[in-house]
Amino acid sequence: MLQFIKYQGLGNDFLMVDARSSGDDAELGFTPERVRRLCDRRFGVGADGLILALPPRVGGECRMRIFNADGSEPEMCGNGIRCLARFLADSDGDQPGRSWQIETLAGRIVPELQGGGLIRVDMGAPMLEPEAVPTALPMGAAGLPQGVIEAAGEQFTVGAAGMGNPHVVIPVADLEAIALEAWGAALEVHPAFPARTNVHFVQVLSPDHLAMQVWERGAGPTLACGTGACAVLVVCHRLGLCERSARLDLPGGPLLVEWNADTDHLFMTGPAEAVFDAVVAPELWDGGGEMPEPAGAAAAVPEATVAVDCATTCVNGCIRPEACASQEAQDRVAALLASSSLDDLVALATNSLEARTRARVTRHGGSGV
Ligand code: ZDP
Numbered sequence: 001m002l003q004f005i006k007y008q009g010l011g012n013d014f015l016m017v018d019a020r021s022s023g024d025d026a027e028l029g030f031t032p033e034r035v036r037r038l039c040d041r042r043f044g045v046g047a048d049g050l051i052l053a054l055p056p057r058v059g060g061e062c063r064m065r066i067f068n069a070d071g072s073e074p075e076m077c078g079n080g081i082r083c084l085a086r087f088l089a090d091s092d093g094d095q096p097g098r099s100w101q102i103e104t105l106a107g108r109i110v111p112e113l114q115g116g117g118l119i120r121v122d123m124g125a126p127m128l129e130p131e132a133v134p135t136a137l138p139m140g141a142a143g144l145p146q147g148v149i150e151a152a153g154e155q156f157t158v159g160a161a162g163m164g165n166p167h168v169v170i171p172v173a174d175l176e177a178i179a180l181e182a183w184g185a186a187l188e189v190h191p192a193f194p195a196r197t198n199v200h201f202v203q204v205l206s207p208d209h210l211a212m213q214v215w216e217r218g219a220g221p222t223l224a225c226g227t228g229a230c231a232v233l234v235v236c237h238r239l240g241l242c243e244r245s246a247r248l249d250l251p252g253g254p255l256l257v258e259w260n261a262d263t264d265h266l267f268m269t270g271p272a273e274a275v276f277d278a279v280v281a282p283e284l285w286d287g288g289g290e291m292p293e294p295a296g297a298a299a300a301v302p303e304a305t306v307a308v309d310c311a312t313t314c315v316n317g318c319i320r321p322e323a324c325a326s327q328e329a330q331d332r333v334a335a336l337l338a339s340s341s342l343d344d345l346v347a348l349a350t351n352s353l354e355a356r357t358r359a360r361v362t363r364h365g366g367s368g369v
Contacts, residue, residue: 002285006047006275007087009079011223011252013275015039015050016087020062025054032071037287039069044284048219051080053087060103062088068218076106076164078226082119082272085111090274106164120269123227126234126259127162135160135168136192142238151186152179159235163266165217166197167231171241175203175213184215200228204241211249223252230266233257 004015015038019028030052039047047069054063064084066077081102088100099112110122127133128144137160140146145160159169168187172178178201187199199215212232214225229248236242237259245258256269340348 001282002280003277004045004280005087005090005277006045007051007083007272008275009082009224009226009252009272010250010255010270012079012225013047014066014080014083015045015047016083017050017052018087018091019052019054022054025052025065028052030067032067034285034287035067035071036069037284038280039067045278045280048216048222049077049080051077051084053084056101056103058103060101060108062100063103064109065105068216069220070218072218073105074165074218076104076109076227078121078123078163078228078230078268079224079270079272080226081109081111081121082226082268082270085113085119085121086272086274089113104164114269117271117273118269119272120267121226123163123230123266123268125264126230126266127164128234128238130160133160133162133166134194135166135197136194142240144235144238147192149187149190149192151190152182154183156183156187159239160193160197161231161234163227163230165227166193166195167200167228167235168193168197169200169202169232169235171236171239172201172203175201175211178213180213180215180221184221188215188217198225198228198231200225200232202232202236204236205249207241207243208246209249210236210242210246214250224250224255224270226255226268226270229255229257230268233259234266 002017004017007014007016022028030050035050038044038050049069050067052065054065056063062084064081065073066080067073081104084102085100088094089098094113096113096115099110102109102111107124109124112120114120130137130139130145133145135145137145137147137149137158140159142159146158148155148157150156156170161167161169168190180201184199188196190197196217198217200212202210202212204210210232212229214222214228216222216225216228229250232248233242233246237244244261245256248255248257253271258267260267
């Protein structure tokens with residue numbers, strides 16, 4: 001049974017899966033089709049994407065993989081990495097000042113827990129070389145890919161930037177006047193962007209205050225996009241429309257973005273909140289393919305690659321009892337199953353869910369549910 005926790009950052013919402021004690025990613029079974037089913041807001045749980053917290057590979061503390069609601073896998077996500085940091089803090093009881101070295105397809109990203117439920121993320125440097133975005137737009141006078149492109153029967157004067165993932169930015173006089181659905185969908189797949197692109201319309205309210213609307217690659221209209229907010233600030237600053245630091249108003253709320261002149265790094269600050277804990281119904285998981293832990297899978301996976309940490313895994317709920325390397329843990333699971341009624345097991349699961357929720361509420365200074 002797949003356990004997940006739903007998190008959101010400014011309404012950009014994700015299913016968070018703790019796979020930190022897993023071995024081979026492929027074994028987890030998150031196929032594009034299954035991700036689509038889980039993220040579907042009618043037939044599934046519903047989310048803009050799904051995030052896997054995984055064991056590190058290159059010296060970081062944790063590795064993050066993100067999947068868009070359409071099943072595609074982008075390189076990075078801003079709101080998502082704030083949600084991951086909040087999840088790590090919720091799980092491990094971390095306090096403000098704690099930061100994490102997170103491995104992503106866009107390189108090492110460093111979120112830091114702030115007070116007041118905020119997370120400040122070192123998003124790294126923007127990518128402004130056309131091939132790095134990637135885009136076919138030529139380098140323009142402002143020092144970034146620029147041009148006039150046509151889509152949905154309209155002409156758009158655009159700038160582009162990469163944050164590990166591609167973004168096209170269109171300054172407009174009035175956000176109310178844009179046709180987000182029609183223009184966003186057409187620009188997402190414009191041939192000037194070989195890997196597709198995220199699309200952002202921005203209105204300058206003042207040199208340190210911008211408002212934007214988002215159409216995301218692989219997710220459509222969303223309430224917020226963190227990598228997009230960084231790309232918007234970079235493009236607007238290079239076009240002389242704003243300062244190096246600004247508040248960005250998104251439909252889901254504000255982000256603060258600063259572009260450090262010395263390090264060339266962008267720093268994004270905003271909230272991230274847990275929404276609920278849950279378990280996916282086997283029917284939903286099964287819908288399109290075999291479960292990740294079909295009987296006998298243990299035999300197919302060489303012992304060495306599946307370092308299951310029973311002490312942690314069993315406490316959080318065993319995910320692969322048949323593949324557990326530890327006979328002792330297997331015996332414990334078998335004894336528990338043999339000596340417990342279904343009601344006992346359900347009560348056990350409910351209690352651990354309640355314990356985690358109480359811990360979260362207490363941490364937020366609440367009096368408990
Ligand atoms: O690049 C893409 O395909 C994005 N849809 C990835 C998700 C970006 C995200 N919304 C963000 O906040 O950067 C999570």
